[in-house]
Amino acid sequence: SRMTVKAVKMSCAAPNVYTKVPDGGWGWTVAFAFFFVEALTYGIIKSFGVFFNDLMESFDETNSRISWIISICVFVQTFTAPLSTVLSNRFGHRLVVMAGGALISSGMVAASFARTVVDMYVAIGVISGLGYCLSFLPTVTILSQYFDKRRSLVTAVASTGECFAVFSFAPAITALKEQIGWRYSLLAVGVLQLSIVVCGSLLRPILIVKEQEEVKVQPVEEPAETKYMLENEQTRTSIESIDSGVEITTSPSNVPGKTKVEPKSEEPKENVQVLVDNNSTPTEPKTQLLDFSVMKDYSFICYAFFGLFATLGFFAPSLYIIPLSLSLGIGKDHSAYILSAMAIAEVFGRISAGWVLNKKPIRKIYIELICVILLSVALFAFPFASEFWGLMTCSIFFGFMLGTVAGTHIPLLAEDDVVGIDKMSSAAGVYVFIQSLAGLAGPPLAGVLVDTTQNYSSAFYSCAAGMVLGAVFLSLVRPCKVGLCRRREQCVEEAAAEPPQDPPEDFIEMDIGKADSSGKGADS
Numbered sequence: 230s231r232m233t234v235k236a237v238k239m240s241c242a243a244p245n246v247y248t249k250v251p252d253g254g255w256g257w258t259v260a261f262a263f264f265f266v267e268a269l270t271y272g273i274i275k276s277f278g279v280f281f282n283d284l285m286e287s288f289d290e291t292n293s294r295i296s297w298i299i300s301i302c303v304f305v306q307t308f309t310a311p312l313s314t315v316l317s318n319r320f321g322h323r324l325v326v327m328a329g330g331a332l333i334s335s336g337m338v339a340a341s342f343a344r345t346v347v348d349m350y351v352a353i354g355v356i357s358g359l360g361y362c363l364s365f366l367p368t369v370t371i372l373s374q375y376f377d378k379r380r381s382l383v384t385a386v387a388s389t390g391e392c393f394a395v396f397s398f399a400p401a402i403t404a405l406k407e408q409i410g411w412r413y414s415l416l417a418v419g420v421l422q423l424s425i426v427v428c429g430s431l432l433r434p435i436l437i438v439k440e441q442e443e444v445k446v447q448p449v450e451e452p453a454e455t456k457y458m459l460e461n462e463q464t465r466t467s468i469e470s471i472d473s474g475v476e477i478t479t480s481p482s483n484v485p486g487k488t489k490v491e492p493k494s495e496e497p498k499e500n501v502q503v504l505v506d507n508n509s510t511p512t513e514p515k516t517q518l519l520d521f522s523v524m525k526d527y528s529f530i531c532y533a534f535f536g537l538f539a540t541l542g543f544f545a546p547s548l549y550i551i552p553l554s555l556s557l558g559i560g561k562d563h564s565a566y567i568l569s570a571m572a573i574a575e576v577f578g579r580i581s582a583g584w585v586l587n588k589k590p591i592r593k594i595y596i597e598l599i600c601v602i603l604l605s606v607a608l609f610a611f612p613f614a615s616e617f618w619g620l621m622t623c624s625i626f627f628g629f630m631l632g633t634v635a636g637t638h639i640p641l642l643a644e645d646d647v648v649g650i651d652k653m654s655s656a657a658g659v660y661v662f663i664q665s666l667a668g669l670a671g672p673p674l675a676g677v678l679v680d681t682t683q684n685y686s687s688a689f690y691s692c693a694a695g696m697v698l699g700a701v702f703l704s705l706v707r708p709c710k711v712g713l714c715r716r717r718e719q720c721v722e723e724a725a726a727e728p729p730q731d732p733p734e735d736f737i738e739m740d741i742g743k744a745d746s747s748g749k750g751a752d753s
Contacts, residue, residue: 255433256375259368260383262428264390266326266368269422270333270361272394274299275547275572279402279565282552283411288346292552293676295346299548300672301354306361307540307665313366314658322367323432329363330425332356337419341412364425366661367432370654373643374435377650380640381593385583388636392579392628395547395572403565523648523656528710532647533663534702536638539601540667541674541695542608543635546627546688547571548672550620553685559617567621571628578632586637593637594646594707600633601700607631608693612686646710667695 277299284295316325336357343349369384376383398418405414523529550571554564582600586593607627614620639657642648648656675688 251435252376252379254375255435256372256383258431259372259375259433260387262431263368263372263384263387265428266364266390266425267388268390268394269425269428270365271391272398273337273418273422274302274361275391275395276398276402276568278548278551278568279399279406280411280415281548282555283406284346284349287411288349290346291676292679293673296548296672296676298346298349298353300669301350302358302361303540303672304665304669305355305358306365307661307663308669309359309362310366310661310665311658313362314370314654316363317367317370318654321434322371323429323434325367326364326429326432327426329360329365329367330423330429332360333364333425334360334419334423336360337422338416341416341419362661364429366657368428369639370657371432371435373640373650373653379587380643381586381637382583384640385579385586385636389576389579389632391635392572392575392632395575396569399568399572400565403561523652523659526648527712528646528706529642529648529656529660531702531705531709532642533660535601535699535706536660536664537667537699538695538702539634539638539699540664541671542604542692542699543631543671546608546611546631546692549675549679549685549688550624553611553689554617554620556685557615557617557620559620563617567617567624570621571624571631574625574628575632575635578629579636580632581629582633582637592646592707593641593644594703597634597637597641598700598703600630600637601696601703604630604634605693605696605700608689608696611689646707671695 281295284290284298285292288295313325336352336355339356340349340352343352369388372384372387373380402414402418405417547568550568551561551564554567555561559567582596585591585596604627607623607630610623610626611620614623639660642656642660643650643653671692675691678687678691679685681687
């Protein structure tokens with residue numbers, strides 16, 4: 230007979246079906262959508278520094294209290310990452326991203342009518358923050374599913390949308406404020422962010438279906454005892470051994486492999502379709518909404534701590550670079566140019582990192598570690614700048630190194646050194662959730678240090694300290710993964726070394742013989 234093993238897959242709404250990861254196809258459209266999602270999420274967050282002094286003057290608040298706006302936004306964005314993963318697995322990436330775009334636009338428009346800083350906390354911090362989470366994380370997750378060999382390069386290039394946004398938005402918003410004021414400028418940004426809904430509509434799901442395997446099975450002669458039971462019983466016949474406790478039954482649940490025979494017609498034919506299920510669970514697989522088993526992986530734990538501390542250095546520099554330049558006597562126009570130069574350098578950093586990580590063979594986790602160390606050096610260099618060109622040099626260096634890290638730290642979760650592509654979705658949710666603590670504490674901590682010391686340099690020192698701690702944990706990721714693999718190999722070798730205890734081939738006949746002899750003795 231011929232056995233056909235079929236893989237059962239759950240159906241999705243209008244998915245793109247491939248027999249293997251396409252490394253292109255509709256993935257290019259997804260990359261295009263991710264470019265604009267990056268521009269309208271992180272690009273706006275990093276450009277928010279142009280509103281900093283206006284908000285301080287309008288609400289008569291301190292640096293630390295204004296910093297809480299972005300801090301709450303980043304916290305909500307990262308804290309609700311598991312929710313984004315659950316909703317994406319339940320309703321699909323497309324619907325979740327579209328809902329996130331609507332929330333972002335609503336929050337930003339509402340913020341333009343805010344009368345107190347608390348109103349800004351709710352509008353931008355909570356409403357837009359939740360929208361940022363629902364928009365960004367599902368987009369980068371589904372993009373990673375469309376690419377394999379080109380994943381690092383494509384993700385890095387697509388993520389440059391954030392950099393182009395900072396480069397263009399910072400001078401544009403600054404000029405717009407001079408014409409219509411900061412409130413109408415914020416309103417215009419909120420309307421622009423509504424286009425995320427269009428980007429979300431382009432995220433078609435992907436389904437990988439393996440080709441069918443033809444497995445030929447040799448006919449197996451049934452034992453005499455089993456044939457006797459099949460001929461004489463219609464429901465169920467069992468022979469229990471008094472001594473060994475072995476039960477033999479014709480019930481399908483006790484047939485090895487739970488093989489279910491489905492003939493195509495009543496007449497016997499040569500080809501019989503057999504659906505094999507080696508598990509005790511139903512044949513239709515259930516999608517796990519959130520897999521917290523990644524928390525048992527020591528390499529992922531170290532990588533999560535890296536993200537926790539590195540996040541301290543991601544947002545504060547872009548928020549405080551303009552106030553720092555103004556404190557050094559640099560004009561507003563030149564300060565905006567410094568932020569734009571940082572964004573351009575970040576573009577080259579992201580593309581360079583993607584190109585390098587796309588090379589094989591290469592240990593990507595070590596390249597990331599080198600970039601994090603150099604990023605720490607860039608943060609320590611800011612306080613030593615005392616004029617325009619010095620600050621411009623530090624900004625360009627920082628922007629380039631930030632691009633190498635910011636564009637690759639989430640896609641690296643798909644690498645085998647961390648968790649792998651199979652657990653990428655759940656790992657990304659948990660990873661970004663852990664980052665939420667640093668996202669909440671980072672900007673306000675820098676603001677408190679600035680208010681206490683009356684020096685913007687202290688904000689950059691705090692960012693550099695967090696980045697150094699992140700580098701320490703990142704250096705432990707690979708050793709933890711190697712150690713875990715070695716322990717598993719030792720367990721397998723020890724299990725293989727133990728001699729198997731196989732039962733005798735004639736144990737059924739022995740038990741039946743004992744049962745017959747005991748029955749004859751009772752009759753006599």
